[in-house]
Amino acid sequence: MEKLLFGVSGLPLGDGKKKFNYATGIEYLARIGLDAMEMPFVRSVNVSEKNAPDILRAKRDSGLYLSAHGSYYVNLNAGDEALREKSRERLAAAARAVRLVDADIVVFHAGYYLGQESAQAMAAVSENLALLPSEGVRFCLETTGKPTQFGTVQEIAALCTIHPHCRICIDFAHIHARDNGALRGYADFAAILEHVGRELGRSALDDLHMHAAGISYTAKGERCHLPLRESDFNYAAMLRALKDFRVGGRLIAEGPLVEGDALLLKEAYRRL
Numbered sequence: 001m002e003k004l005l006f007g008v009s010g011l012p013l014g015d016g017k018k019k020f021n022y023a024t025g026i027e028y029l030a031r032i033g034l035d036a037m038e039m040p041f042v043r044s045v046n047v048s049e050k051n052a053p054d055i056l057r058a059k060r061d062s063g064l065y066l067s068a069h070g071s072y073y074v075n076l077n078a079g080d081e082a083l084r085e086k087s088r089e090r091l092a093a094a095a096r097a098v099r100l101v102d103a104d105i106v107v108f109h110a111g112y113y114l115g116q117e118s119a120q121a122m123a124a125v126s127e128n129l130a131l132l133p134s135e136g137v138r139f140c141l142e143t144t145g146k147p148t149q150f151g152t153v154q155e156i157a158a159l160c161t162i163h164p165h166c167r168i169c170i171d172f173a174h175i176h177a178r179d180n181g182a183l184r185g186y187a188d189f190a191a192i193l194e195h196v197g198r199e200l201g202r203s204a205l206d207d208l209h210m211h212a213a214g215i216s217y218t219a220k221g222e223r224c225h226l227p228l229r230e231s232d233f234n235y236a237a238m239l240r241a242l243k244d245f246r247v248g249g250r251l252i253a254e255g256p257l258v259e260g261d262a263l264l265l266k267e268a269y270r271r272l
């Protein structure tokens with residue numbers, strides 16, 4: 001069976017008395033029994049030659065898995081080439097920074113439809129993915145939380161069949177919110193994993209990058225993240241499906257409780 005790691009997005013909360021940096025956060029997460037951390041480069045790339053040695057040491061000592069979430073200011077379907085170029089530069093900068101800490105995953109949201117049909121937006125995103133650096137990095141296109149944002153499971157899986165340096169990041173909460181509460185039961189989660197396996201092969205399920213969280217939403221999609229237990233997100237059905245499909249990789253908990261929800265998921269999964 002493939003191993004599934006459980007982790008958090010960003011720095012842990014701890015007891016609230018002391019603020020963590022990446023290195024101390026990594027040590028703390030490993031100490032409480034978690035396996036992974038996704039570093040948020042969402043407003044700026046905050047790993048550099050300055051803090052990388054400490055992060056690297058903490059990572060090696062603890063065995064914690066590191067990935068990064070790229071900038072929010074990316075739109076590979078922007079109308080203006082200068083904006084598309086800026087987006088590619090932001091992703092390339094994130095790729096350089098993850099390599100400093102011996103990591104290779106950069107998760108990101110590919111962009112917006114801007115009124116276009118899926119096929120047209122997909123062609124533009126694809127053209128720009130081809131221009132990203134491909135050495136030593138895996139760009140994980142995340143399934144998005146709003147119908148205006150490019151990124152269904154189908155669209156992203158199709159792009160991953162074309163670009164060897166791209167992977168899918170399944171954000172289950174986003175899929176749930178994008179379609180106004182679509183993931184109700186086991187069959188809904190299973191259908192996603194079936195699609196990934198069919199399009200991208202067994203290896204994609206053995207090494208899948210995923211996000212999960214409680215979420216609130218409207219007809220327009222995602223509003224905000226919530227603690228798992230305070231939302232209608234059916235994490236029990238998700239975990240059952242992950243177990244049945246023998247999914248390996250990383251499940252990153254996002255949301256206000258940070259490590260609290262990651263531990264909840266890991267414990268619930270272990271009890272299955």
Ligand SMILES: [Zn+2]
Nearest residue numbers: 069108109142
């Ligand atoms: Zn994201």
